[in-house]
Amino acid sequence: MSGNEPSLDWLSDVSVFKVNRLEAHSDHRYYRTMEEAERQAPMALRHSLNGDWKFSYAVNAAARVKDFYKTEYDTRGWGDIQVPGHIQLQGYGRPQYANTMYPWDGLDAVRPPEIPVSNNTVGSYVKFFEVPENMGKGPVFISFQGVEAACYVWLNGHFVGYSEDSFTPAEFDLTPYLQEGANKLAVEVYQRCTGSWLEDQDFWRFSGIFREVYLYTVPELHxxxxxxxxxxxxxxxxxxxxxxxxxxxxxxxxxxxxxxxxxxxxxxxxxxxxxxxxxxxxxxxxxxxxxxxxxxxxxxxxxxxxxxxxxxxxxxxxxxxxxxxELKDKLMLLNGQRIMFKGVNRHEFNPRTGRNISREDMIKDIIILKQNNINAVRTSHYPNQTLWYELCDEYGVYVIDEMNLESHGSWQKMGAVEPSWNIPGDKPEWEGIVMDRAVSMLERDKNHPSILIWSCGNESYAGEVILKVSHYFRKADPGRLVHYEGVFHNRKYNDSSDMESRMYAKPADIVEYLENQPDKPYISCEYMHAMGNSVGGLHKYIELESRYPLYQGGFIWDYIDQALVAKDRYGEEYLAYGGDFADRPTDYSFCGNGIVFADRMITPKMQEVKFLYQNIRLVPEADAVTVINGNLFEGTERLLLEFRLFREGREIFKGQQELAVAAQEEARISLELPDVSTAPGEYTLAVSLTLKEAELWADSGFETAYGEHVFRVEAAGATAGGKKALLPASGEFGVIEGDVNIGVTGRGFSALFSKQAGSLVSLCYGGREMIATPPAPLFWRATTDNDKGTALGYHAGGWFAASLARQCTAVSLHTEADRAKVSFDYAFSISSELKASIEYTVHADGSVRVRMVYTGADGLPDVPVVAVSFRMPADYEATEWYARGPEENYSDRAYGARLTRFRRKVTELPSPYLVPQESGNRTGVREVSITDSRGYGLQVQAAAGQPLECTLSPYTAFELEQAAHAYELPKVHYTVVTLAAQQMGVGGDDSWGAPVHPEYRIAAGKQLEFEFTLTAALPEA
The missing domain is CATH 2.60.40.10 (Immunoglobulins)
Incomplete structure (x- = not known):
């Protein structure tokens, strides 16, 4: 396409998507000398135009400065803007987050290829430059690595060219329009164009020159x-x-x-x-x-x-x-071996600069991937910066390179498939603009070995246009495979993809495909929707790897929370989501799906991902470990086997040894361990593989794989369930039953039970009060994003009410010489059959055994949690655990947790998810102490062989439930202690209706009993 006079009609003309733009080419670097080339020196033949540009913003084309590109127009009174960067993150307009719907939905009644007229912001950029001497006297070109979404370019008043496609380079020849001395470069950027119908990705809607801009020249032979x-x-x-x-x-x-x-x-x-x-x-x-x-x-x-x-x-x-x-015998093979994608989808994102990310951001990302056993990335849903592919080549990451195509809102409305005006579909007029995006990606990226698969875009339904794109990929590059998920919705176009690719298929759906004579290998291009507290049940997908050869892995959605730094009304920074910028329409917090937070801090979900994604599995037993090397090519020569023996969570022995297990082999390795047969207790044999030498992505000693074996050694003649010896009753132990209260006192402690409040209201050790709010049955957790997706509040909201309001129907007291038992029975309005009782047994030594009995009722929805919860003063802020950890874990997300001792401040235990929700739980809790700065406080001990689940938090479930942002939570006044027989899993198959798997739910009619013991925690000697 060519032309001399620019026209605004191009913005809505599907046949015009490039004018005078140079043809796509490889991203190789070139130099004048081989010495410069070999050390990859800064290119003398390239000159950066990054930095301050003059800038004018307009809400639409009618309001823009039309003649700004002319040489006589003076822009000295304009403001400045940084290039690269998004317009909306530099004080102009507002960012907007939308998922599947088009961002103008409900604001402009347009259908493709029409575009909004009044709702189409314009950024006018001006940069003055001189051609540097070191570029010589050759031709001069300009490269815009990324402009969203359409740009017109002028030099010294002359129109240079026009381009669409936000995520591949737009390059133009400036040579005919150059002049001696200063040159005026002018760029007009429109947020909406015909191409915007093809850029309906699940992300923040920005605009501007957001990737680098540079001049370049070429030698006489190039x-x-x-x-x-x-x-x-x-x-x-x-x-x-x-x-x-x-x-x-x-x-x-x-x-x-x-x-x-x-x-x-x-x-x-x-x-x-x-x-x-x-x-x-x-x-x-x-x-x-x-x-x-x-x-x-x-x-x-x-x-x-x-x-x-x-x-x-x-x-x-x-x-x-x-x-x-290659694809051979229906298997995807790398160098002849069946590959397994342990992948993640990744947006380019930084919480302050949006999709304008730095080299440091990318290196941080790739190190996080490598350190957590993630071997593959899908560039969701557009080509990334060239540097990303270079890093994937160098560090070793498999890539699905995805072209810039998503037209989600044109065929799917609130989850319903309705392709009446789907684009590109079978519409020949859209073939050129779509094919241009495919060509631009392939030609730029074709030399990167990390790229194994070309993807025809994302969530654009199906049709002849995408089918032709797949044919182009195969013809232009037969050494790679082609991916497209959308054929799942229309099998007429099944040949668009070389593999069966699905989104959020549940494990049972995948099994159904794999057991019915499939003709293609299977991957989940998106699975395990990691929104908020999620990734429960990941193991169900990983288990398919060994059961079905044609199952070849998947890509978690997604890598990073897309949250932007904003300030609340008091000037404090926080991470904001859709709607926080008064952006409408919006999809609110649906941008928070990362296994890392927006600031690149790792979420607790990664603990599970790293364990289940590890290539080498370690299966310890009492005195040996089986090493199962799932690598395709590499043996264990670069790794060291380290092992530690713990008794009751405390290390008593450690050792290490060399190992040599070839790829795809396994070996049982005996370990020299001390004899523990005469020392009763709970033991953990923890085995790790660590790096012998530093790698690009980690220092020596870094742990790459982990496994543990937990076992008990019983004392001679011991019987299960034995209880510790109690102090004999003394004259100081006494029980007083008053009209309203029951008091129990002893040496150094006192407990007070209120018949009126229906609970324990005071527990003092050494004169220090442990109870701020009395213990009560708890059946509700602050809903997670996945809970909201299944409408838990609607279906199971009765448990919310039952947790806030109960009736104490009976109080009983039973005394013996060395103990006093006080029981409270509770009834609930949601069902006459639902009962709960909490029994406190105060012993002469000051320990208090707490036993809760939950008598369920059929006909009620599954209960989120069965627990006892109370509050302590916030001065009790230090915790030490002997539990599964160290990061939060749940019944369906505990494979990566290890049995260990660890310490955290209470304020560090909740996870800072984008929307406050249930977080911080630990399973397998044997004991936990909650103490003040001097070491005084409360010790919680689970019954032998009956570990608990426990959450310690500054906030109650109900305070979390009511907060939409962290800044809405109250100031910290309490430490909230929640001890549970069981909490339902968090789920993660998707976040819009997939329930927690049945084995991780709690049937309302189930009978549950659990107990724990409270004692005084004292400073360490």
Whole structure:
């Protein structure tokens, strides 16, 4: 497409998506000397235009400054804006978050390709520059790496070009319009264009020049496009490398190529000539090191472009990894081995800069992935910055590279499939703009070994246009596979994808597919919707890996919370979600789905992900460990086996030893451990694999795999359920039954029970009061995002009421010489059959055994939790646990938790999810102490062999329930103690209706009993 006079009609013309834009090409770097190329020096042939630009903002085209691009227009009175950056995060307009609906839904009655007119913000940018001397006298081009969503470009008053597609480069030739000295570059950016119908991703809706901008020049002989293919022979051992070069001109050139290994040694050479602007070279590399996520071995392809006199004109060093990815016998194979994607979907995101992310952000992300056994990323749902692919090549991460296409709102309305005006569908007029996005991605990214799969976009239904895109990918790059999930909704276009890909299919749905003669391998391109407190039941998916060969993994949704830093009315910063900027329409907090928080702090959910995603499994027993090496290629030579023995959570022995277990092999390794047969107690054998040497992504000693074995050694002649010896009754132990209260006193303690309040109202040790609010039965938890998705509050809200209001129907007292038992019976209005009782047995030694009996009632919805809850003064703020941890865990998310002792402040125990909700629970609680700064407080001990679940928090379930943001929570006045027989799991198959799996729910009619003992906690000697 070409044109000289820009037109606003282009914004809504589906046939116009580029004007004078250069053709897409590879993202290789080039230099004047090979020395610069080999050390990847800053490119002297490139000049950054990042930084301050002059800027004017308009709410729509009618309000914009129309002639700002002219040389005589003076912009000195304009404000400044940072490039790269989003307009809406720099004080202009407001960010808006929307998921599936188009952001103008209900505001503008438009259908594609029409666009909103009044609701289409415009950013006018101006930058003055001089061409630097080190760029020489050659042609000058400009590269915009990312502009959302459409841009017009002028130089010195002359129209240069126009482009759509927010996430691939837009490049133009500036040479005809350059002048000596200062040049005026003007860019007009529109938030909406026809392409916006194709950019309905689940993300914040921004606009502006949000990726880097730079000038570049090229030498007289220049490789315009480079295609490197590093393949293998049938044995996956011998490498063959080919290079296809497209020159910027047809002038003759001599091409010399060297292949160097990681040590810098030359492995192979080739030489050829460019003919008619093209050259093709190949070389046999012999036996090569293979590239994989396990060992991302990269070679350097060094290309010298020489003129007819033999003088070096251009030098290129392109990294290459030898690998083959193929579909064979219905399996996806990497270098001949069945691959398993242990993946995550990832948005480019920073809480302060949005999708304008830095190198530091990317390195932090890739280290987090590698340290937590995540081996794959889907670039949801657009091509990322080039640097991301380079890092994936270098660190070893498999990539599904996804083109910038999502038209979700055109075919799915509030979950219902209704494709009456779906785009692109079968509409031929949309083929050009969609295909352009596919070409721009493939041509830029084709040389990255980390990219195994091209994706035809996301959630755009199906149709001939996307089918043609898949055909293009296969023809242009037969060495990769093609992915598209949308065929699940319309099997007529099944050939659009080389694999069966589904979103949020439950484990049973996947099993049904795999057990019915499938013709394709299966992946979940999105699964385990990690919104808020989630990722429960992940193990059910992981277990499919060993049961079904055609199951080849999945990608968790998603990596990072998309939350933006904002300030509340008092000037305090907080992480904001949709609606917090008065943005309407919006999908509110649905942007908070990450396994890392928006500030890149790791969430407790990662504990489960890291354990279940580990390639090497450790299965300890009393004196040995079985090492199951699930790696495809790498043995354990770079790892060290470390083992520790704990008694009652305290380390009594540690050791380490070498191990050698080949990939896809297993071995049982005996361990030399001390004899514990004469020392009764609970033991944990904890086994780890740690790095012997530092890797790019972790220091030496970093733990990559973990397993534990818990066992008991009984005392000779002991019987199960034995109780500790009590102090004999003394004259100081006494019981007083008053008209309203029952008092129990002894040496150093007192307890007071109120018949009126129907509970224990005071427990003092050494004169220190432990009880701020009396214990009561609790059946409600602050709803998680997944609970809200299943309408728990609607279906099970009776448990909320039962937790707040109960009737004490009976109080009883039974005394013996060394103990007093006080029982309270409770009834609830939600069912006459529902009963609960709490029994307190105060012993002469000051310990208080608490026993709760829950007598359920059929016909009620599942109960969220069966617990006893009370409040202590907030001075009791330090905790020490012997439980499963150290991070929060739940009945359906406890595989990654380990039995350990750990300490936390109470304020550190709740997880800072975007919306306050149930968090901080621990399962397998043997004991926990809650103490003040001096070490005095309360000790909670579970009955032998009957561990509890426990949550300690500054907030009650009801305070959390009422808060939509953390700043809405009250100031801390209490430590809330909740001890549970059982809490339902958190779920995670999806967040809009998938229930917690049955085995992790609590049937209302179930009978439950549990007990624990309260004693004084004292400072350590």
């Amino acid at each position: 490789v315009q496009d480079l295609r490197i293919q590093a393949g293998l022979d049938a044995s996956y051992e011998e490498g063959k490398l080919t290079a296809e070069l497209r020159m910027a001109s047809e002038a003759g050139a001599v091409i010399r190529m060297e292949l160097k290994n990681a040590a810098g040694a030359v492995v192979a050479t080739a030489e050829g000539r460019a003919v008619a602007g093209k050259a093709a070279l190949s070389m046999d590399a012999g036996k090569v090191f293979l590239w994989s996520a396990e060992n991302p071995y990269l070679y350097n392809v060094c290309i010298s472009v020489c003129n007819s006199e033999g003088k070096l004109v251009e030098a290129i060093v392109q990294r290459a990894g030898f690998r083959v990815f």
